[in-house]
Amino acid sequence: SQQGEEDPQALSIQEGENATMNCSYKTSINNLQWYRQNSGRGLVHLILIRSNEREKHSGRLRVTLDTSKKSSSLLITASRAADTASYFCATSVGGNKLVFGAGTILRVKS
Amino acid sequence: DAGVIQSPRHEVTEMGQEVTLRCKPISGHDYLFWYRQTMMRGLELLIYFNNNVPIDDSGMPEDRFSAKMPNASFSTLKIQPSEPRDSAVYFCASSPGGADTQYFGPGTRLTVL
Numbered sequence: 593s594q595q596g597e598e599d600p601q602a603l604s605i606q607e608g609e610n611a612t613m614n615c616s617y618k619t620s621i622n623n624l625q626w627y628r629q630n631s632g633r634g635l636v637h638l639i640l641i642r643s644n645e646r647e648k649h650s651g652r653l654r655v656t657l658d659t660s661k662k663s664s665s666l667l668i669t670a671s672r673a674a675d676t677a678s679y680f681c682a683t684s685v686g687g688n689k690l691v692f693g694a695g696t697i698l699r700v701k702s
Numbered sequence: 703d704a705g706v707i708q709s710p711r712h713e714v715t716e717m718g719q720e721v722t723l724r725c726k727p728i729s730g731h732d733y734l735f736w737y738r739q740t741m742m743r744g745l746e747l748l749i750y751f752n753n754n755v756p757i758d759d760s761g762m763p764e765d766r767f768s769a770k771m772p773n774a775s776f777s778t779l780k781i782q783p784s785e786p787r788d789s790a791v792y793f794c795a796s797s798p799g800g801a802d803t804q805y806f807g808p809g810t811r812l813t814v815l
Contacts, residue, residue, distance in 0.1 A: 593783045607717065620811075622716070622801065622804075623801065633808060633809075634706075634793055634795075634806035634807050634808045635745075635793070635795075635804075636806070637805070640802065640803060667800075680745065684801035685743040687758070687800075687801070688733060688750065688752065688757070688800030688801045689747055689750065689758065689801060690747070690795075690801055690804060692736050692744060693744070694744045694747040695744070
């Protein structure tokens with residue numbers, strides 16, 4: 593089974609609204625990363641949060657990490673049509689591998 | 703930098719044929735990863751290299767799959783013989799530090815008829 597599981601599987605919002613996606617994982621991690629994938633393209637790294645961090649910001653993105661609950665959330669504020677994409681969390685559990693979740697499909701309607 | 707380069711972008715082949723996918727990582731990155739993405743199984747790590755040496759190939763589905771990295775700027779993933787169930791998008795990614803930020807190529811969409 594997946595180490596990281598995103599929730600919801602799909603999300604549809606209006607432009608200007610905030611979008612929140614969640615990721616749960618099973619084992620202890622070194623870091624957790626979020627990636628975006630536009631249709632037909634490769635994944636693009638958004639943000640990395642280490643296991644000893646609780647919150648991180650990057651532009652309109654805010655990531656939180658709760659290691660006690662083994663969960664993370666990605667908040668996109670003031671969403672735009674260009675934010676329409678799939679969003680994946682990936683966990684580093686040791687070694688140099690990342691394990692990716694199944695992703696959340698975000699659709700932002702203009 | 704041009705980013706990670708993959709070729710071809712699309713490949714259509716018939717069952718039983720050999721398929722070779724190519725990847726040029728970002729210069730200076732010590733780690734190279736091959737992934738496969740399908741609707742059913744999501745994004746799966748097939749194999750990764752560190753300084754051109756294969757470190758973990760536990761994700762390679764079977765002996766039909768092989769990967770090489772003859773030098774720091776080139777890697778191949780070969781499927782021989784190919785089967786329809788190998789149809790997927792194959793991504794190459796490189797990283798300066800292993801499980802830190804990975805930089806993905808645009809992918810190769812493989813269709814095996």
